[in-house]
Structure formats: C-alpha cells, structure tokens
Amino acid sequence: MPTMNMLQAINNALDIAMAEDEKVVCFGEDVGIFGGVFRATSHLQEKYGKARCFNTPLVEQGIIGFANGLAAQGGVPVAEIQFADYIFPAFDQIVNETAKFRYRSGDLFNVGGLTIRTPYGGGINGGLYHSQSPEAYFVHTPGLKVVVPRNPYQAKGLLLAAIRDPDPVIFFEPKRLYRASTGEVPEEDYQLPIGEAEITKEGTDVTLVGWGAQMEVIDKAVALAEEAGIACEVIDLRSLLPWDADTVAESVLKTGRLVITHEAPLTGGFAGEIATTIQERCFLYLESPIARVTGLDTPFPLTLEKEYFPDHLKIFEAIQHSVNF
C-alpha cells in the first residue's frame, strides 16, 4: 500500500472522482495549472482539461454562488476556498442558499452535488487570517454537512464520500497536517461514512473527543496520561454535522468523564454543543464536570500562538483534573 501525505491523498481522491464522473468539476482561486496554493489539485487540469479544473476570479461569494448554480443544474462541483479564513464573503451563499436549496423548493431543486473544500486551523504561523477554525458557524446551519479528516487515509475516504453524498458538504482540511501527516492509503476507490465517529483508542477512565488536526494533539496528551496510569478512550468525531452523539454517549456511560478539545475559541464553540448533549444523556453517570480545552476567546494570535493553542499539556492537565475531581 503506498504512503501518501494528506495533500496527495486529497489529490488522489479528486482524481478518482473526476475519472469516474465527468460531472465532477474542480475550481477555485489558483486551482488550475498551478494546482492550488497547497497543490491539492495538482495535475487535474492537465488530465481533465480546463473546462473541468480551472481558476476562478478572486471572489469567494462568486465561487460558491457559481457552485450552487452548477450543482442545481446537475453538476458535481468541488469548490475550493483557499483558506477557511476567507470563506466569509461566501457566508450568505452557503448559509442562505446552499443549506436551504432543497428545503425551500420542496425538493424541486437541490445542490447536493456540492462539496466545498477549505483548509482550516493554526500551527503554521498564520496569524489571524490564516489560522481560523470556523466550523461552529456552519454547524449551526441545518442543511449543511460538515466533515473534518484527521489523516491521509481518512481524508481520501471522507472526501470521496463527501463528493458523492446527496447533500452539500463543507470539508475542512487541517492544513497543518497537509504534509506533516503521512500514512498508508489504498490506491483504489473507497469511502468512509459521514456522520459516524471513530473510536481510535479504547479506554475506561476518561473519554477524549476531537476532530481533524486536534486528534494528533490528543494522542500526545493521551501518551502522557497513560504514563500516569490513566486509561483514555479517544473518539474522532470526523463529522460535526451530523455528529455521532451515540458513540460519544456510549463511551461516557462507560468512563463517566469527558474532555472535548478544539482550536476554535471557547464561547459558542462546538464543544459546548457536545457537552450539553452528553450531560443530557449521561447526567447520572458523570463522575466529573465535562471539560473543554479550546482556544481563548481572542482572535487567533501570531507570536503568542503557542500560548493560545489547546496543546497536549493543556489537554493532559484537563484529563488529570477530570480524573482527580
């Protein structure tokens, strides 16, 4: 089985999708001959032609407006927003149009073919505008699906599932892991389920929940915890909308403790939603308060990124606190 980094896995997924279905069209800023600023769309224009893989003008609201129209026509657009920090000009098209297309027309029309790929997250010295994790804004919007992969294998399988899913999907790619994360990825076509979490490690003392790049950070924290004799159960949510509350609840019924972590700021972050749902479902089984390890309620900093970041030590501390409560 070949080894790929996350970009190669994403590129490979796009290649498979475009080869299989001529309705699949990839576009965005610098996506054409250059292959995107991160090279996720490398060689696709050469292989499938300019009509199916192309640069757009620098206008995010136009990219998603165009993508909505193409999807409504029956196309399968894979639109790239160069950084998740720049998705906001397209917010109206995504929240008011993409998400409501099927509902408002009574299913006469839909944009289910649409996938929006966008790199998110910090750890690359990107400061305010190349580091944000805006998933919570979109998770608050019925009609969208929101997916975040943690490694190359997940990225390929989830992206292929997203492209073929009958509903529009925002696919947040952890850009810090684009080249840093490598692993074995099958060359053939495969899909991973949207809406199902994965237990990546079993344990009995405390449940840890995260997604995307934060899973690597959780693993480091768990290594410290295990040294301290704490058995951790680790869950990668993979899909935030819809999200797999059953798997998390089942785990917390067993461990009685839950630590949730994300890079985005605390207030209004998705950890709040998870915490509420789990306390509803596991109230009498909880041994300690549900903990959230997140970014601060500030814009994403630059020189103080390390201090801001919900790193493995902060998570480890939260695990200890939860276990010793």
Added chain:
Amino acid sequence: MTQTIYAPDFMTGDEFSIPTFRVLNPEGELHDEAQAPELTRDHARRIYHAMLSTRIMDERMMAAQRQGRLSFYMQCTGEEASVVGATAALDDADMIMAQYREQGALMYRGFSFDEFMNQLFGNELDYGKGRQMPVHYGSRKLHYMTISSPLATQIPQATGYAYGQKLAKEGHCTLTFFGEGAASEGDFHAALNMASVHQVPVIFFCRNNGYAISTPANEQFAADGIAPRAFGYRMHVIRVDGNDVLAVYEATHQARKIAVEKNQPVLIEAMTYRLAAHSSSDDPSGYRAKSEEETWRLKDPILRMQKWLNHKEWWSDDEETETQERLRREVLETMKRAEKRPSPALDTLISDVYADVTPALQHQFDALKQHIRRYPEAYPRGAKSLDLDVRDVANHAGGE
C-alpha cells in the same frame, strides 16, 4: 490596444452614451425606423395573454391581501412587458432564475392559477410545501428556479447553472432577472465577471424600475444606470425600453443568440417603472409623487401592446372584455379552492433539510409530536396531521 498618454487625463465613463432600443411608440405604432420582430399571431397573443393574466392576478391578489386572506403579496404591475417579453424570446426549456417579481415569466410558460394559488396560500399542494412566503414560486417542469428572498444570490448561481449548460452542450442558456437595487450587491459583480471570464451562456436581465423599495435609482448609483457596468467586464450590453414588449422581445432574442451560439454572456437593462408598491407591506405615497406614477401609467406596457395587436387585427375590444372577465372569474375560483385546502402535513417540517432525515432531527421531531399530543388544541395544524383521534382533541379542548 493600450494607448499611452503623457499627461494625466481622467475619464468618468461620460465619454460613452448608451442608447435605448425602442420599437413601439406609446400609441402602439412602430417607430419610423423600427421593425417589428418576427412574431406569429399565436405567439403575440400568447405573450399578451400572459401579460394580461399577470396584471389581473396581481390586482385580485393584492385585494385579497388587503382583505386579510393572504399574508403578503408582490405585484409585477408595470413591468409585464419586460418580464414576459424576455421570457417569450427564450426557448421554453431555458432556465429562468428570477428575483421575486417575475410571475409573468411563469404565467407565460403555463403555470396554472391553481399552481400560483397553492403557493400563495402555502397549502398541501404547494410545490414548496408551505415553507416560503407568498410569491416564492418554483417549477422544475417549467425550468423556473424556486425564488429565494436574499437579493442577488441568484445572479452568480445563474452563471454556474449556465456553465453546466455549456458543458452539457444541449444549446440551452439561463436568464436571470434582478432589479437595479440588487445590482448593488457584491453577487452581481461576482456573477458578471465570472460569466465573462468563463464565457458562459447567461443573460443578465436588469429590470431598472426606478426604485428599490423607497430608494430611487439616483440614490442607488451615480453612473448612467446599470448598463455601463458591462464595459468593465467586456460584456455585450443593450438598454431597452422595458415597457415596449417588442423591443424587449427582440433584444432578448438577439441576446439569446449571442449566449447560445457564442457562449457569451449578455447584460440587458430594461428601463421600466414599478407602478405598484414594492410589496403589500409598502406604501409609496411616503416617497414618491402621485404625478410621477401618473406619467408612467400613460406608458402602460399592456395598453401599448394591446393597441399594437388591435392595429394588426390580432385582438379586439370584445375579446379584451371577455378575456378580462374570464380571467377574473378563474382567479377567484382558484383562490377559493386553494384557501380551503389544508396545510402541508406536519412531517414536511423536517423533510428536505437533507436528502434523508437525520437521526438527530427525527429525535427532535418525535419529541415535538409527543408535546403536540399533550397540547393538541394549541397546535391546530399540527394536531390535524397527527394520528390523533379527533374526538379526543375536541373533548380535551372542551374540558378547559
């Protein structure tokens, strides 16, 4: 070709003047140098019938709104020639992505009064399942995209839709309607630029009707209307008298050729006037003079076409009277039918959010149904669509 100058010389665009294309004068006669488009008698009558039907439905439904039978309404009044004339120049299978005031387009394509009324009353037969406010029509079979309230969002979507038509190579195009106010939105600029860069068969049809709710056009933009913007995108553009149905038809007919044969976008600016209020919630007396409205009433597009048809002996006063009476009767009958029909079933609350209902949403819905069972009299529409015994509901309500 780039020309070099050696002293600063600023330009404003006033160097260009964009003419207005006209065919009919207000008396319904051809201007001296103008030619009538090639329209058969049947086609001309189909156009006129759609314009007249739109006017009569609008009058009746606005009255129904005033009677409290309808929550909201928007009239196409004064703009029927722009909307129907443009639609008539398309192939019936071309996509139309409208703003909200273009019911004339659907009328032309054969949307029935029943279909209009079902949407307006949001009953169980509404294609949109009672989810949107009145006038948010849509029809897949008539290639008319369901209306969305946010302004201008349909414009870049039209570019994308037309791009798909270009890839499909079936010889179809998309026409998108919008007002001169909506053209201030960023989506307008995004759409025109992308259409021009990607050479897309789309027609951008601006109904410049003078007002965005209360804001007059001269507070909307400083330039000579919307048309000059096409220069910035190197796009074909034409300005047309929007109350002259023959001019609108011919301009759109030629625009469609450019779109479909050359895969190039076209901007049409139709100069017209919103004779009615913005909506049933608006009162124009607060921001414009009656005399201004009267001036435009003299340029009524329907009267102008009627006169032309009469000159051609394709229409008669008797036919006019009979048709108006018949249309009024049909609108009234279908309205009575539609308002009696029940609301959509309760489960349409959660269907179509996704292709399939998610387990989490189903869970929320089950909780809602249990709540309604406990308080059935508080949710009459919901209770009716539950499997409740009607006598139980009556007893429960009577006991309080």
